Amino acid sequence: MLxxxxxxxxxxxxxxxxxxxxxxxxxxxxISSKLQVNYERIKAAFGNSPDLxxxxxxxxxxxxxxALVVHIDGLCDKRLVSETxxxxxxxxxxxxxxxxxxxxxxxxxxLSVSGVSEVNSLGEFITHVASGDCGVLVDGxxxxxxxxxxxxxxxxxxxxxxxxxxxxxxxxxxESLRTNTSLLRRRIRDPRLWIEELKIGRISKTSxxxxxxxxxxxxxxxxxxxxxxxxxxxDSIQESGHLExxxxxxxxxxxxxxxxxxxxxxxxxxxxEGRVALLTDGTPFALIVPATFxxxxxxxxxxxxRYFIGSAIRLLRIASFFISLTLPSxxxxxxxxxxxxxxxxxxxxxxxxxxxxxxxxxxxxxxxELIFEVLREAGVRLPxxxxxxxxxxxxxxxxxxxxxxxxxxxxxxxxxAFTGIASFATPVFSLAIGVRxxxxxxxxxxxxxxxxxxxxGMFALLIHQITLRSFGVPYLxxxxxxxxxxLKDALLRAPWWALNTRPKFVxxxxxxxxxxGLRPKPPSREEKEVHHLEGKEGGK
Amino acid sequence: MNxxxxxxxxARQLTAMLALSRIAPFTILFPMITGMExxxxxxxxxLLGMLLSIPFALFxxxxxxxxxxxxxxxxSERLLGRYLGKLVGLVLIWYLISVAATTTRxxxxxxxxxxxxxxxxxxxxxxxxxxxxxxxxxxxxxxxxLGEHSIWIVLFFLILMFxxxxxxMRFKNLAPVLARGFRPVVEPMGTAFxxxxxxxxxxxxxxxxxxxPKDAARYSVYAILISGLLMTWLAAVLVAVFGPxxxxxxxxxxxxxxxxxxxxxxxxxxxITMGAWTLSAGINLALFLWASAVGLAQLFGVSRYQxxxxxLGALVVAFGILxxxxxxxxxxxxxFRNIGVFSMAVTxxxxxxxxxxxxxxxxxxxxxxx
Numbered sequence: 001m002l003x004x005x006x007x008x009x010x011x012x013x014x015x016x017x018x019x020x021x022x023x024x025x026x027x028x029x030x031i032s033s034k035l036q037v038n039y040e041r042i043k044a045a046f047g048n049s050p051d052l053x054x055x056x057x058x059x060x061x062x063x064x065x066x067a068l069v070v071h072i073d074g075l076c077d078k079r080l081v082s083e084t085x086x087x088x089x090x091x092x093x094x095x096x097x098x099x100x101x102x103x104x105x106x107x108x109x110x111l112s113v114s115g116v117s118e119v120n121s122l123g124e125f126i127t128h129v130a131s132g133d134c135g136v137l138v139d140g141x142x143x144x145x146x147x148x149x150x151x152x153x154x155x156x157x158x159x160x161x162x163x164x165x166x167x168x169x170x171x172x173x174x175e176s177l178r179t180n181t182s183l184l185r186r187r188i189r190d191p192r193l194w195i196e197e198l199k200i201g202r203i204s205k206t207s208x209x210x211x212x213x214x215x216x217x218x219x220x221x222x223x224x225x226x227x228x229x230x231x232x233x234x235d236s237i238q239e240s241g242h243l244e245x246x247x248x249x250x251x252x253x254x255x256x257x258x259x260x261x262x263x264x265x266x267x268x269x270x271x272x273e274g275r276v277a278l279l280t281d282g283t284p285f286a287l288i289v290p291a292t293f294x295x296x297x298x299x300x301x302x303x304x305x306r307y308f309i310g311s312a313i314r315l316l317r318i319a320s321f322f323i324s325l326t327l328p329s330x331x332x333x334x335x336x337x338x339x340x341x342x343x344x345x346x347x348x349x350x351x352x353x354x355x356x357x358x359x360x361x362x363x364x365x366x367x368x369e370l371i372f373e374v375l376r377e378a379g380v381r382l383p384x385x386x387x388x389x390x391x392x393x394x395x396x397x398x399x400x401x402x403x404x405x406x407x408x409x410x411x412x413x414x415x416x417a418f419t420g421i422a423s424f425a426t427p428v429f430s431l432a433i434g435v436r437x438x439x440x441x442x443x444x445x446x447x448x449x450x451x452x453x454x455x456x457g458m459f460a461l462l463i464h465q466i467t468l469r470s471f472g473v474p475y476l477x478x479x480x481x482x483x484x485x486x487l488k489d490a491l492l493r494a495p496w497w498a499l500n501t502r503p504k505f506v507x508x509x510x511x512x513x514x515x516x517g518l519r520p521k522p523p524s525r526e527e528k529e530v531h532h533l534e535g536k537e538g539g540k
Numbered sequence: 541m542n543x544x545x546x547x548x549x550x551a552r553q554l555t556a557m558l559a560l561s562r563i564a565p566f567t568i569l570f571p572m573i574t575g576m577e578x579x580x581x582x583x584x585x586x587l588l589g590m591l592l593s594i595p596f597a598l599f600x601x602x603x604x605x606x607x608x609x610x611x612x613x614x615x616s617e618r619l620l621g622r623y624l625g626k627l628v629g630l631v632l633i634w635y636l637i638s639v640a641a642t643t644t645r646x647x648x649x650x651x652x653x654x655x656x657x658x659x660x661x662x663x664x665x666x667x668x669x670x671x672x673x674x675x676x677x678x679x680x681x682x683x684x685x686l687g688e689h690s691i692w693i694v695l696f697f698l699i700l701m702f703x704x705x706x707x708x709m710r711f712k713n714l715a716p717v718l719a720r721g722f723r724p725v726v727e728p729m730g731t732a733f734x735x736x737x738x739x740x741x742x743x744x745x746x747x748x749x750x751x752x753p754k755d756a757a758r759y760s761v762y763a764i765l766i767s768g769l770l771m772t773w774l775a776a777v778l779v780a781v782f783g784p785x786x787x788x789x790x791x792x793x794x795x796x797x798x799x800x801x802x803x804x805x806x807x808x809x810x811x812i813t814m815g816a817w818t819l820s821a822g823i824n825l826a827l828f829l830w831a832s833a834v835g836l837a838q839l840f841g842v843s844r845y846q847x848x849x850x851x852l853g854a855l856v857v858a859f860g861i862l863x864x865x866x867x868x869x870x871x872x873x874x875x876f877r878n879i880g881v882f883s884m885a886v887t888x889x890x891x892x893x894x895x896x897x898x899x900x901x902x903x904x905x906x907x908x909x910x
Contacts, residue, residue, distance in 0.1 A: 337656060341811060449663065450656055451811050455818045456667050463675045466685045480689030482552070 029122045035068050035139040038122065042070060045126050052129075059089045059138070060096040067102075068137040075132035077151035084112045085134055085147055099140035106136065107145055115148030127205065152176075157183070160262035160284075162429060165301040172262045177207050177281035183264040184211060188271065192216070198229060200243070204236030207281040208243065211267075216274045216502070216510050221471050225276050225289060240280040240287050247289075250468050254434035257470040259291035261428075265300050274507035276471075290471035290506060294478060294490045296431040297321055302493050311492040317425055318491060324423035325435050328369060329446035329454050331415045332361045337450035353409040361412070362447030368408050368416040369440065371398060376420070473505040495519075544837050544845050545680055545830075551755035553684030554746055556691040558763035561824030562739055563694060564817050565643050566771045567793040568650050569874065577724045579784045580714055583775035585725050589732025590768025594761055596733075596888075597740045601757035603895050604747040608754075612744030612894070613835045619897040626839055628890050632741065633835045635886045637852060639738045640828035641859035642870075644669060647821040648860065649867050654794050655814060665857045668818065672825035673853040676833065677846050680749050683826045690823060694816045698770065701793075701813060702777050704800045709780040727876035732771075734883035736764060741887050745831040790867065829853055 032038050039054060046052045051073040059065045067089050071081055088110040096102040107116060113134075119125045125144045129135045132150035157179065160172030173180045181195055196210040208229060212222055228247040237243050240260060249257045261267060262284050267277045270288045278287040288295070297317050302310040335354070339347050357364060375394035382390055399417070402408040419439070426432040438461065445453030468475035478486035483504045488494035497518035501511050607615040612632065617625030647668065648661040675683055718725070740760065747756045778792045781799065786792050797813040830845075832852055837845035864870045873879055 338811065449659070449667070451814060452651055452656065452659075452664060452667070452818070455815045456671060458815075459819060459822050460671055460674075462689070463671065463678070463682070463686060466675075466682050466689065467678045474685070476685070476689065480685040481550070482688050 031120070031122050031125065031137065031142045031144055033140050033142055035066055035137060038137055039068060041122060042126060042129070055086075057086065057089050059102055060094045061092045062096075065096055065099050065102050066139045068139075069134065070129050070137070071134040071149065072129060072132065075152050076134055076149040080113065080149045080151070081134050081147075085136060085149070088112065089136070099138050103138045103141045103143070103145075106138070111136070111145065111147055113147045113149060117146050117148075119144045119146055131205070154179070163261065163263050163266075163299070163427065165299060165304070167304045168300050169263070169265050171264060173264060173279075173284040173286060175282050175284055177209060177279055180264070180279050180284075180286070181209060181211070184268060184271075184277075187264060187268045188213070193271070196226070200229065200232050201234060201236040204238070206237040208237065209279040211271065211277040211279060213271050213274070216272065216507065217276055218274060218506060218509055221274075221290060221506065222276055224471055225278070229278075237280060239283045240278065240285045243278065243280055244287060249470050253464065253468060254438055255293070255465060255468065255475070256296070256428075256430040256434065257291055257468060257475060259288040259295050259428065260285045260430060261288060262286070263300060269300065269303070270295075272513070273502050274509065290473040292470065292473060292477040293465065293475050296428045297426065298493075299427045303496075307493050307495040314493060315491065317427065320422035320425040321431075321435070324419050324426065324432070325439060326442060326454060326458070327419045327422070328365045328415055328439060329442035329457075330451075331412070332365050332443055333446035333450045333454055335361045336447065350409070350411050353411055356406045357409055358406070360447070362443060364408055364412050365416070365443050365447075366440065368402070368412055369419075369443065371402075372416050372420050373436065477503070477505060544843065545749055545834055547679045547681035547684075548749055548751050549680055549684040549746075550751050551759040553688045554743075554750060554756065555759045555763045555766070557684060557687035557746075557823060557827050558739055558742070558760055559766040560687050560691050560694060560820045561643075561742075561827055562736070562763075562767040563698065563770065564820035564824055565646055565735065566767065567698070567774060567813075568646050568791060568817060569870075577728065577787075578720060579779050579787045580716065581718055581725050582728065582779065583714075583772045584718070585728035586732050586768065586772040586775050588725070588729045589736060590764055590772065592729070592733045593736035593740060593764055593768075596737055597743065597760045597764055598757050599895070600740050600743050600891055601747070601760060603891060603898065604744055604756060605753060606898055607748075609748050611748055611834065611838060612741075613838045615898075616890070616894055617839075619894055619901060628893070629835060629839045631886060632744075632890060633832045633839070635738075635741070635883075636828050636832040636835070637855055638859060638863070640825055640832070640856045641863055642873075643821055643824050643828075644856055645860035645864055645870065647817060649870070650791055650794065650817065651814070653867065654791060654810070662857070662861065665860055668822055669825060669829075669853045669857050672822050673829055673849045675822070675826040676830040677849045680746070680830060683823065683830055686826065687823050690819045694820050695766075695770075697812050697816045701797050701800065701809070702770075702773055704802060705777070705781055705796060708799055709777060710783075711776075711780050713780050713783045714776060727880070730876045730880040730884070731874060734880045734887070736768070737887040738883055740764075741891075742827060742831050744891075745834060825856070829856070 029041070032041075035056070039056075043052070043054065053069075053071050053073050055069045057067045057069060059067045069081070069086060069089070089106065091110075094102070094105070094110075096105065107118065117128075119128060120143055122144075125135055125137075125146065128146035132152065133146040134149045136145040136147065154176045155174050157171050157174055159170045163172075171183060173183065185193060190213070192214045194212055194214045197207055198210075199205045200208050210222070210225055210229070225247070229243075232243070232246045234246070244256075244258050244260065245251065247258070259270075267286050267288060271277055275291075276289050278289070280287075298314060299317075302314050304310075305313070334341055335347075335350060339351075342350070354361070359367070371394075375390065375398070378394070379387060379390050395417075399413045403410050403413060423432050423435060426435065442454055442457045445457045447453075449456065465476055466474075466480050474481060477483060478490040485501055486503050489499060489503075493499075497514075497520070500514055500516055501507070502513055507513075604612065607618070610618070613629040616628045616632075619625065620628060644665045645661075648664040651664045652659065652661045675686055743756060743760050747753050750756055774793060778786050778796060781796060782789065782792060789795055794810055794813060797810040800809055829849055829852055833845040833848040836848045836852070837843075842848075864873065
């Protein structure tokens with residue numbers, strides 16, 4: 001229904017669909033046999049940019065053969081370029097008679113970088129250069145060489161800032177795709193960890209890697225991911241959130257259907273369940289598909305702490321999810337319509353607090369929630385140094401002053417503050433944002449229809465969540481439809497030795513993940529005796 | 541055969557949906573169903589009504605299994621011929637809509653009487669039917685999952701509600717058992733049975749969409765057991781708490797939840813009761829709207845049922861308002877001579893006619909014969 005409306009309102013005229021796809025410039029051109037021509041073309045393609053380094057070299061002993069070395073300053077390791085490329089080309093000990101001989105010799109023997117690839121068109125050559133390779137052209141040869149000398153400044157692996165845990169790895173993803181894949185490889189040392197890379201973005205040509213464990217991940221899901229990625233035809237991909245909007249299942253839903261994370265252990269955990277991860281170059285956030293609702297309320301720490309604690313904390317987190325969603329609306333509904341539901345002393349004290357307040361509870365709630373949202377947004381955007389000042393002004397002064405000025409009752413301030421704290425307990429930010437919006441909807445419903453409004457709103461959300469799917473997997477998977485074998489790791493977490501099977505919808509290809517009967521047992525009596533005797537003998 | 545509804549559901553979800561859709565009307569309308577005359581024996585009437593409806597469910601399932609890929613609307617046309625078959629189909633759809641209208645009205649009444657007396661009843665009815673219609677438009681799979689998901693919540697809170705007022709219960713109130721003999725129990729039993737049969741008839745619509753149609757009988761009996769035992773327990777608890785005066789209360793189940801008070805902290809949990817009612821009534825409505833819309837589409841040979849859902853929803857609301865002038869009116873309707881006769885005539889009548897026709901037409905399809 002919404003989609004129809006959307007199309008009606010924002011339908012665009014369709015231009016010729018491929019108008020943007022035909023690239024101009026040197027894309028399809030062959031590499032010319034004249035070095036001078038290539039030089040000019042490359043230079044023109046980059047528009048004389050100062051970071052482009054082009055150098056003519058005379059190759060071999062006689063200096064008859066000339067070569068061209070191209071790279072971009074700042075994207076490659078200069079020492080590597082000079083030691084492995086330039087030195088070998090200019091070495092006068094080589095006896096080369098023809099350009100062909102020189103070219104083959106360079107390609108197969110001399111260029112001592114590990115990755116050398118041959119390119120046939122000038123466009124491809126330029127793309128390689130633009131992504132940090134060092135290109136080599138030899139006069140008279142219509143092919144080129146691209147040497148992998150990529151190296152650039154990037155942030156080192158640090159602790160993930162948005163998902164911190166007490167126990168567990170302190171490594172987080174960084175902006176460099178290669179580093180990120182290495183973080184995954186270091187955790188799963190098996191050739192079955194497959195990585196497919198493709199470039200998305202007409203202009204940005206961002207690398208996106210599809211990562212999965214072959215033989216564990218469902219082929220259908222991997223194929224679906226590939227198909228959705230291939231359909232994307234945009235000028236650039238800036239961040240994985242940008243990618244997410246093109247491949248998600250429910251573009252009009254407030255609930256995210258793709259999980260994003262900064263933590264490699266979360267990604268490997270998902271890969272081992274049979275899910276697929278997407279890494280995007282230039283952002284530390286990986287995407288995990290298919291994502292179900294329970295994944296958004298779990299943290300890696302649930303699996304590292306002992307299972308009692310892990311389960312208890314998870315329950316607490318679910319409770320705080322519901323608190324952050326419904327508490328203000330319940331407060332509004334009860335104080336406006338259903339006063340009889342509170343114990344008498346409490347309702348008397350609330351009524352006394354609300355005595356001087358000029359607004360109905362709905363307005364009060366909306367105002368306070370808005371103030372809170374503004375504070376939160378300001379806290380994120382401000383320079384770090386000013387941060388504490390905001391929390392003092394916002395938390396202490398505004399709250400206190402609002403009460404004194406008679407704009408809000410202390411009970412309401414407490415409700416709003418508690419809601420805010422509870423929403424910080426939602427471990428995945430993208431879910432927490434959606435809930436922030438839904439909260440206002442529920443407040444409005446509570447203000448107009450009381451508890452019935454809240455119940456109806458929650459019912460509508462439930463219906464909506466049940467209709468959602470993420471890459472073919474129902475969003476509320478172990479809860480609706482109920483999958484009994486998956487309930488072991490949904491609201492509670494069973495101990496590790498009981499987590500024998502992978503989730504049903506994603507891990508059916510290789511359902512068992514460990515040997516059965518791993519529960520540790522105290523040694524039996526006979527074993528104890530044996531140990532005892534051994535100990536005695538050892539003592540002699 | 542073009543598929544109007546593409547989904548298939550496991551039989552487990554059938555249990556959840558059927559059980560849930562009885563819970564709301566039962567708990568709201570309790571004294572009107574079985575307890576008006578002799579409240580002490582209400583639980584016996586509920587229990588017997590439940591036991592009686594088990595054979596009926598088996599009968600409907602057996603009838604359906606003769607045509608495991610057809611709904612009751614489709615095979616009635618096949619058995620009775622074009623015109624008579626369509627007529628029976630129309631009667632069934634009319635029946636489904638009026639049951640849905642009654643449920644809507646009952647829940648709406650519950651809200652206006654107990655919680656928000658100043659809000660017009662139309663608001664509650666429209667909102668609920670709208671939500672249910674949206675669920676129904678998404679297909680049987682969604683309704684089934686909704687049921688499967690919610691039944692845990694609803695059962696948990698209802699059982700909690702029926703256990704927590706333990707310090708108020710005086711089971712002596714249940715004596716004397718059958719003081720006035722069996723006669724006054726018969727009619728309430730009939731009412732209880734007709735209440736069950738209302739929902740069993742939906743089985744005729746769901747059966748072809750089950751993963752394994754053979755499970756239909758077993759799982760619908762589970763549903764009857766869940767809701768019937770719950771209702772029996774409720775009848776006993778209500779009399780134990782309120783004594784024979786319970787028949788004078790408008791919504792005793794609601795009053796029961798008001799009584800709960802644990803440690804002066806866990807009290808006044810009637811909001812939770814209302815939530816449970818809304819959930820179960822919503823799923824009931826979604827199921828009935830789905831069934832009647834699919835039925836209509838099949839009756840008229842339309843390839844999609846979705847366009848029928850909203851208009852049917854509007855009808856449900858309108859009927860809910862028009863059928864009953866007041867709560868008392870509804871109370872009168874729930875006497876055996878009204879609802880019992882109406883409901884039994886439709887459910888027993890149509891299924892009996894269809895079964896006879898099936899017998900006369902000869903052997904069942906060879907696939908299902910073992």
